[in-house]
Amino acid sequence: MTTLNNEISTTSKAGxxxxxxxxEIIHLTLNRLxxxxxxxxxxxxxxxxEALEKLNNSYDLIICDVIMAGIDGITILQEVKNKKYKAxxxxxxxxxxxxxxxxxxxxNTLYFFHKPIDNITTxxxxxxxxxxxxxxxx
Amino acid sequence: MExxxxxxxxxxxxxxxxxxxxxxxxxxxxxxxxxxxGILLIIQWLFAILLALFISPKTWEGTYNQPHIHIWxxxxxxxxxxxxxxxxxxxxxxxxxxxxxxxxxxxxxxxLFIHLTGGRIETHFHVFGSLAFLAFYRDWKVLLSGSLVVAxxxxxxxxxxxxxxxxxxxxxxxRWLEHAGWVVFEDIFLIISIFxxxxxxxxxxxxxxxxxxxxxxxxxxxxxxxxxxxxTQVQLLQASKLSAMGELAAGIAHExxxxxxxxxxxxxxxxDKVSKSDTEQNGNLLISQEEILNDLxxxxxxxxRMSKLxxxxxxxxxxxxxxxxxxxxxxxxxxxxxxxxxxxxxxxxNTTINLTNEITEIYCNPNQLQQLFINLISNSYDAIEEKxxxxxxxxxxIKLNSNITNDKRFIRLEFYDNGIGMSKKTxxxxxxxxxxxxxxxxxxxxxxxxVSKIINSHNGFINVISTEGIGxxxxxxxxxxxxxxxxxxxxxxxxx
Numbered sequence: 001m002t003t004l005n006n007e008i009s010t011t012s013k014a015g016x017x018x019x020x021x022x023x024e025i026i027h028l029t030l031n032r033l034x035x036x037x038x039x040x041x042x043x044x045x046x047x048x049x050e051a052l053e054k055l056n057n058s059y060d061l062i063i064c065d066v067i068m069a070g071i072d073g074i075t076i077l078q079e080v081k082n083k084k085y086k087a088x089x090x091x092x093x094x095x096x097x098x099x100x101x102x103x104x105x106x107x108n109t110l111y112f113f114h115k116p117i118d119n120i121t122t123x124x125x126x127x128x129x130x131x132x133x134x135x136x137x138x
Numbered sequence: 139m140e141x142x143x144x145x146x147x148x149x150x151x152x153x154x155x156x157x158x159x160x161x162x163x164x165x166x167x168x169x170x171x172x173x174x175x176g177i178l179l180i181i182q183w184l185f186a187i188l189l190a191l192f193i194s195p196k197t198w199e200g201t202y203n204q205p206h207i208h209i210w211x212x213x214x215x216x217x218x219x220x221x222x223x224x225x226x227x228x229x230x231x232x233x234x235x236x237x238x239x240x241x242x243x244x245x246x247x248x249x250l251f252i253h254l255t256g257g258r259i260e261t262h263f264h265v266f267g268s269l270a271f272l273a274f275y276r277d278w279k280v281l282l283s284g285s286l287v288v289a290x291x292x293x294x295x296x297x298x299x300x301x302x303x304x305x306x307x308x309x310x311x312x313r314w315l316e317h318a319g320w321v322v323f324e325d326i327f328l329i330i331s332i333f334x335x336x337x338x339x340x341x342x343x344x345x346x347x348x349x350x351x352x353x354x355x356x357x358x359x360x361x362x363x364x365x366x367x368x369x370t371q372v373q374l375l376q377a378s379k380l381s382a383m384g385e386l387a388a389g390i391a392h393e394x395x396x397x398x399x400x401x402x403x404x405x406x407x408x409x410d411k412v413s414k415s416d417t418e419q420n421g422n423l424l425i426s427q428e429e430i431l432n433d434l435x436x437x438x439x440x441x442x443r444m445s446k447l448x449x450x451x452x453x454x455x456x457x458x459x460x461x462x463x464x465x466x467x468x469x470x471x472x473x474x475x476x477x478x479x480x481x482x483x484x485x486x487x488n489t490t491i492n493l494t495n496e497i498t499e500i501y502c503n504p505n506q507l508q509q510l511f512i513n514l515i516s517n518s519y520d521a522i523e524e525k526x527x528x529x530x531x532x533x534x535x536i537k538l539n540s541n542i543t544n545d546k547r548f549i550r551l552e553f554y555d556n557g558i559g560m561s562k563k564t565x566x567x568x569x570x571x572x573x574x575x576x577x578x579x580x581x582x583x584x585x586x587x588x589v590s591k592i593i594n595s596h597n598g599f600i601n602v603i604s605t606e607g608i609g610x611x612x613x614x615x616x617x618x619x620x621x622x623x624x625x626x627x628x629x630x631x632x633x634x
Contacts, residue, residue, distance in 0.1 A: 067480070
């Protein structure tokens with residue numbers, strides 16, 4: 001995790017992201033994909049519990065897995081909205097049922113992506129849009 | 139049409155078998171009667187010699203009492219009469235020729251007796267006795283042979299030596315016909331009784347043949363049905379496994395999307411860098427060799443992860459439900475849980491697996507055991523889901539522990555869930571096929587009956603403790619080695 005954070009340049013931050021997923025490979029991949037052009041400040045949480053602990057108003061975007069052991073993505077989403085944090089939420093899932101997707105949308109998730117993400121360019125655009133929206137709220 | 143043809147085939151079969159049985163029976167009667175006559179002929183021969191010794195010299199030669207030609211007649215003529223049938227009884231028992239020769243010898247013995255007793259009328263009764271005895275053969279032709287000998291004998295001796303047969307010096311020429319008439323009179327009744335008894339024997343043989351053929355058909359049907367049942371059971375196991383597979387499919391798909399996303403992401407990054415290198419750097423790569431190797435390694439690790447999962451699924455789909463061999467029980471248990479991991483995680487069900495490392499290899503069919511674990515996990519999953527319907531905040535828990543029993547003969551598996559539990563009634567019917575408490579057609583009620591069958595086929599034991607609303611603990615004991623299975627069976631037999 002520390003190695004991941006070290007990769008990030010502190011000079012030109014394009015936005016602060018909290019990445020929540022219990023899969024190491026998802027962190028590894030998203031970290032590299034998102035930092036390809038822009039330099040985001042990416043924070044990592046490997047479980048719902050860790051995400052709740054880290055959650056505060058400094059984040060512009062939460063990218064969150066839906067299904068995790070213990071506290072799931074929907075709970076994180078609800079927490080962000082309840083606490084009225086500026087952060088937008090993009091849900092990311094591989095196993096989610098229609099019910100999960102509906103739940104996420106009624107709780108105002110900005111986008112709901114299915115793993116593996118078909119079009120990475122679209123995903124990057126969504127991330128940029130989310131951060132744009134969050135920064136406008138300030 | 140086909141039915142009729144079958145009937146005809148069956149009738150033919152029955153007839154064939156009836157004839158076979160009848161022939162066997164007749165052969166037995168003929169051989170047995172041959173032997174009886176063998177003994178009788180020898181006794182009669184000895185009796186004839188005695189007759190000649192004590193009676194005939196006095197009766198036949200009047201006042202003279204001396205060893206006479208009749209003693210030699212009794213010994214040699216009698217011996218001659220007995221010798222042929224005795225030879226045939228020894229060489230060809232049960233054959234028609236044997237009984238005809240016996241009939242001739244027996245009636246000749248009668249005539250010898252008559253001769254030796256000086257044509258006494260009482261000795262003629264021996265002829266009637268002989269004919270009745272010959273009727274034992276149930277062959278009217280034998281009576282004919284015997285009767286013919288008597289008639290010829292009486293006729294010839296009546297002509298040339300009437301005293302030898304009728305006891306008087308001169309007789310009427312038709313006297314032999316009177317004797318023959320009485321013989322025919324007896325023959326008629328004997329022949330009627332022979333035909334009746336043959337008819338009865340035929341009926342009995344027919345009935346026996348019918349019963350035998352029906353029994354054979356039933357036996358064949360039972361064998362066929364037993365095989366069908368066995369096949370169906372294997373098919374049932376396979377079908378229920380595939381149905382579990384269907385439920386698991388979504389979870390497995392998710393499990394595959396994680397590494398797939400990794401592969402896709404890193405492949406995209408590499409592709410990007412390499413293609414940009416071409417345009418911007420005149421063929422020089424924007425990315426170092428070390429970086430490329432590092433990214434490729436990530437891709438390869440993820441493909442390995444996918445391969446492992448696919449091979450796990452493939453193992454589970456295998457149709458081998460009959461072969462037993464030494465296998466790692468812990469791996470089977472862990473692989474089964476791995477198939478469910480996403481499903482359980484999505485429902486916030488915590489799993490704790492704590493397996494013994496003391497002994498892990500047991501003699502088993504791993505496919506059956508995987509099926510067993512999957513049925514148990516699936517039941518626990520449903521029990522927890524049902525409890526959650528009443529309380530959304532409820533957190534499910536499934537635990538699997540294993541240990542070796544103190545006598546080192548069994549491995550004990552404890553499977554626990556904190557789901558809805560079972561009522562007493564459900565526990566009683568737990569192992570019955572097609573008993574289910576699950577709603578919405580979730581199950582057909584075969585899971586636990588299959589579990590019980592699998593445990594039986596492993597010579598193991600199962601014990602269920604459940605409290606409604608609290609949870610369920612299922613304890614399974616499986617024998618540790620092949621040798622152990624044999625011992626357990628022995629014990630069961632001794633105890634049973």
